[in-house]
Amino acid sequence: MSQTSLFIGLTGGIGSGKTTVSQYLAKQGIEVLDADQISRQLTAPNGLAMDQIREVFGDTVITPENALDRDAMRTLVFSNPEVKQRLEQIIHPLVQQEMISQALRLHHSPYIIFDIPLLIESINRYRPLLNRICVVDCETEVQIERVKKRNGLSEQTIRQILQTQASRETRLLYADDVIYNGKGISLDKLQEQAYNFHIQWLNMKP
Ligand SMILES: CC(C)(COP(=O)(O)OP(=O)(O)OC[C@H]1O[C@@H](n2cnc3c(N)ncnc32)[C@H](O)[C@@H]1O)[C@@H](O)C(=O)NCCC(=O)NCCS
Ligand SMILES: Nc1ncnc2c1ncn2[C@@H]1O[C@H](COP(=O)(O)OP(=O)(O)OP(=O)(O)O)[C@@H](O)[C@H]1O
Structure with a gap:
């Protein structure tokens, strides 16, 4: 089977707003493959990664x-x-394999979103697969506030996670498209940006 849809990598740091964007695009009828979700399936009860993890x-x-x-x-x-x-050596190859096999089975989506939080950290793994990279960009302070509110994690834990992730600047170096979702951006403004890219991507070929 070969690629018939445009493959778009969507990435951003923890709490940047990737899932909000991908849920909006899914509502427009676009197929979304979510690396976090696949990773959670692999590590759910009796998941495919559990033997190796043990x-x-x-x-x-x-x-x-x-x-x-x-x-x-x-x-x-x-x-x-x-x-x-x-842990990444166990999970990441399985996530990548699953994303590719799901993507190649989808033929009716004009483009496919690959929501991959650690896309830039794994750029060599994913760059050859993707036609474009879209970064959801956001200030660190805003990320911390959002994740505190959403998961109830402590600021210290969130900062520890942030330290292991690519910096904003590095992420932006790889971006073909940027959605800014930082200070002063309402959910409506976020949606408006996502809609504008949706229209552009609909008109692109792989
Ligand atoms: C560490 C774990 C157990 C924490 O689980 P938890 O339910 O709290 O978080 P969840 O999986 O929903 O991830 C939330 C966010 O944390 C960040 N994050 C997760 N794993 C990593 C990692 N290895 N490095 C940096 N940030 C990470 C990402 O921003 C991600 O979007 C879990 O994230 C995990 O198994 N991580 C390793 C697999 C991985 O790299 N997943 C990320 C994409 S495939
Ligand atoms: N512009 C915004 N205004 C208000 N709340 C927002 C905005 N963008 C995102 N949020 C909220 O911030 C939280 C984090 O957003 P989201 O889950 O989309 O981020 P994410 O990048 O997918 O995070 P993670 O990588 O941690 O899964 C969510 O609770 C979401 O509803």
Whole structure:
């Protein structure tokens, strides 16, 4: 099977607004593949990644239902670069494989959104696959406020996560398209920008 739709990578730091944008595009009838969601499926009870995770990390990060204990793993991952790397070595190839196989089965979407939080951190893995990269850009302070409100994580934890992610500047270097969702941007303004890109992308070929 070969590619019939334009493949667009959508990325941004934690809490930047990627999911809000991709949910809006999904409402316009566009197919969205969500790396976080696939990663959560892989680590749900008896998920495909669970055997490898148990082998590498042991039982302490696994719940009685044979799922990933996300709180335990979050604490380890964002304080220990080696743990983060070992977990990513298990999860990322499986996520990429699943995204490609899902994308190639979709033939009726004029373009497909690949919502990938760590796209820039894994640029060599994803750049060859994508026709365009769209960055949802946002100030760090705004990200912190949003994630605090949404997940109830402490500012310290959020800052730890942010430190492991690409900087705003680095992300923007790779952007073909930028949606600004920082200070002063209402949900309506965000939607308006997403709609404008939607119209442009509808008229592009892979
Ligand atoms: C560390 C884990 C257990 C925390 O789970 P939790 O439910 O709190 O977060 P969730 O998975 O919903 O991710 C939320 C956000 O955290 C950030 N994040 C997640 N993993 C990473 C990572 N490895 N490096 C940097 N940021 C990350 C991203 O901004 C992501 O959008 C989980 O994120 C995980 O398994 N991460 C490793 C897999 C991975 O890299 N996923 C990201 C895209 S595939
Ligand atoms: N312009 C905005 N105005 C108000 N709230 C917003 C705006 N953009 C996003 N939000 C809210 O901020 C939170 C984070 O947004 P969203 O989940 O879309 O980000 P994300 O980039 O997907 O985050 P993550 O990578 O952590 O999954 C959500 O609760 C969302 O409703």
